[in-house]
Amino acid sequence: MTRLIVWRHGNTEWNATSRVQGQTDVSLNDLGREQARAAAPLLAALRPDAIVASDLRRAADTAAALAALTGLPVRSDPRLRERHFGRWQGLFLTEAAERFPAEFARWRAGDPDPGAGLETLDDLGKRVADAFTDAAEANPGGTIVLATHGGAARQGVGHLLGWDHGVLRSVGSLANCHWTELRRDDGVERRTRPGWHLRAHNVGLITAPTPAESV
Template identity: 40%
Template sequence: MTRFILVRHGQTEWNRFERFRGRVDIDLDDTGLKQAEAAAEKIARLEVKAIYSSPLKRAMTTAQLIAHPLGLEVQPLEGINDMDFGQWHGLSISEVREQYPELFALWRLHPERLEIPEGETLEQVRNRVAACIDELAAKHDGEIVALVSHRVVCKVLLCHLLGLDNSHFWQIAQDATAINIFEVSLSGFTVWRINDTCHLRDLKA
């Protein structure tokens, strides 16, 4: 059995302005740094043996803050990189709604059907992330492993773990630095925690 601590990265400026981030390499803003530090303090209580991160700055910075008190080195992992949003990269929600009205309607109502020009589908993201989890579970049997990734990745992975298809994408909440905990064993998946942001209470006060 392998236990995974799955964390979404902290806030960026583009999160606040609701731009499609995908593979654009932007770092955390000041709030995101504070969120990541709070998540790190909570995760430091666990006996994490390895930490992997999407190679993008916003995830790597979050992961490095989590790794430091654990005395671990962050290992970048392409398989948990953010979704490739193709021609939507850098566009705001209003810009996508105006330039790609039919595709945007699919994104909001039937995300499982969406095919963004030059981008990935949710199913493609799900398949590569699920393959990564299988590999890491075999490599780290009996250990606790932390992963730092992105909203889309976390949402489709949780759909996979819960046996839900991608039409349930919007029903899975993933806030900044949300902590999710699940286990992989010979009998399958067990999800223990979803979208835990208790560590942010003091920041919201």
Template identity: 40%
Template sequence: MESSAVTRLFLIRHGRSTWNAAKRIQGQADPPLDGVGRGQARRLADRLRGEELAVLYASPLRRAWETAEIIGKALGVPVMPDERLREYDVGDITGLTWEQIAERYPDVARHWAEEPESLEIPGEERSAPFRARVAAVFGEIASRHAGEMVGVVAHGGTLGAYLGHLIGLP
């Protein structure tokens, strides 16, 4: 029998990584947090004190996992990995800056700016399976923790896909 108790989800984007600082596209690459990112995680942990989180779920990619570990340790909350919280795989543009993308993949750069809905990146994860995995993991987390408060530490693309799912975007 399904519970009608509401699960409160705290959606948390990882702190700044070394690649964020260098303006590199990350996708499923695994750069660590930098000092700024670790500080962001500590400040968020301070802000979350008293929220009575039951658990934190996190993408196993280092930037999200480190963020979750910092928060979890500060709050005494367990951290659970889930592969499905990984960022969208951006294929061949992983690790590149916008300038490098414009040089190497001018069609990708143009579509990203002008027609993002028709964008195709060589080697990328397909959009529909990505959105499906994101919707599934958040649905399972919410069902598993009915009536509780849960933190989810993930990535901008992952969190954006979930929010899109909530408001019915295709």
């Protein structure tokens, strides 16, 4: 059995103020660092064989908290970055709504390609799922922790599971420093039950409310 633990990074000031991060390299705040330290022993108990992280600091520093307990190196993979939010990056959500009302309305409605330079959900899901798959193939039969971002986690997981956008919209976002677990049977059953299976979602310690919108 190969197991993927898809772990969202800890809180940042931009999370807390509903400011659009996307691929802007924002650091963890004090709460985010504490969330990573609190979650790390729970993940270490799963006995991971490898840790892979987005190269953005908020994910890399979250992964470092687990690496400090396990002694494992953290491999960086830029494909695990958050969705690129185009012309919205750096804006507060209220500003994005005011400046780009049509695109914002389409985004709110779940349009996978709303405009304003946002990366499409299909492109996002594919690149993140490719990173997940490569990590799994490099560690067959192992447990791999992948430190990534909220939108990236959801689309990457959905792509691996073959879920369409409508299904994914019904799945709640990961809270900061929470994770999703996927498993794949690598034994004889893989011929009859191929692919990945969702085993758990939004697992972790509740340390503070997560904003309704956090990108």
